[in-house]
Amino acid sequence: MSTDMALWQEIVLAVFLVTAGIFGLVGSFGLIKLPDPMTRLHAPTKATTLGVGGVLIASMLYFFFAKGHLSFHELMITLFLFLTAPITAHFLAKANLHTNVARDEVPPPTGDRPWAGFESDEARRIAEEQASKGA
Amino acid sequence: MIGRILPHPLLTLTLVVVWQMLVNYVSLGTLVFGLILGIVIPLITAPYWPDRPRLKNPAMIVEFILVVLWDIVVANIVVAKTILFTRNTAMHPAWVSIPLDLRTPEAITVLAGTITMTPGTVSSDVAADGRSLLVHCLDAPDPDAVRDEIKQRYERRLKEIFE
Secondary structure (H helix, E strand, O other): OOOOOOHHHHHHHHHHHHHHHHHHHHHHHHHHHOOOHHHHOHHHHHHHHHHHHHHHHHHHHHHHHHHOOOOOHHHHHHHHHHHHHHHHHHHHHHHHHHHHOOHHHOOOOOOOOOEHHHOOHHHHHHHHHHHHHHO | OHHHHOOOHHHHHHHHHHHHHHHOOOOHHHHHHHHHHHHHHHHHHHHHOOOOOOOOOOHHHHHHHHHHHHHHHHHHHHHHHHHHHOOHHHOOOEEEEEEOOOOOHHHHHHHHHHHHHOOOEEEEEEEOOOOEEEEEEOOOOOHHHHHHHHHHHHHHHHHHHHO
16 A cells, blocks of 8 residues: 555545445345345345445545545446446346245235236236226 | 537536546546537437436435435444344344335336335335335334335435426
8 A cells, every 4th residue: 555645544444444344244144144035135235335335435535645636436336336236136136026926925016006027918918908098 | 409409408417427537537628528428429319218307306316315325324234233133033024015106217216226225125026007116125023114214215305306
């Protein structure tokens, strides 16, 4: 690490890095410890928020302290993570709903039509025809 | 006239800012190239957003982001505690059905993404008619409380932003 940083600056960076490491570790541990696919899915959403967030804040502070300029790449990484992480989580959850969960295991939605993953193609075609007639 | 060159001023602004951040420094050259991208991309992609929502209350976006960031930090600590100190048999994983007041697809997408990014809840499915979200909670002894909190903290603010 560069030598032109003050001690307190290195301590601040270390705190962020260690915190991020701990949350990443707990997230990975959860992946082993939790009992079924749906609860295990909660572990990676943790690791990508505070775990990666802490590293990115530390990286921004490092460039500000050591090089004296602001770095914006970290904000971009945050943005792209927040755009992509929910989509992969949604894919995994839907795949799990399809293969491992029965329709009566989940609470029903409020409207007349079922959850999108549980509606058959035939039921969807009829419902959409009715909707277009009504409109 | 300005509407024909800049059909989507917010997208133009976003593209210019994102380009500056990707290049990681500001100069006249990067600014001009960012502007070119910011003008050309909205023109080319215009057919893909025929019914784009209008932002009713942009100031609310800042409040929404701050609330979500704060909740992410708090929820991270709560979930870390759950993983480390709660036995698997003592956990209460639960499915929660959340009735939606939002109707804009974009707003529902943002809500679903927010629910997933706050640790402890993952949005798993949407009703075929788009009027409910299926959310899975890691540890929710009281599923109704989770539903009310999501509606109160996120959906209410998104409704002010989009509708």
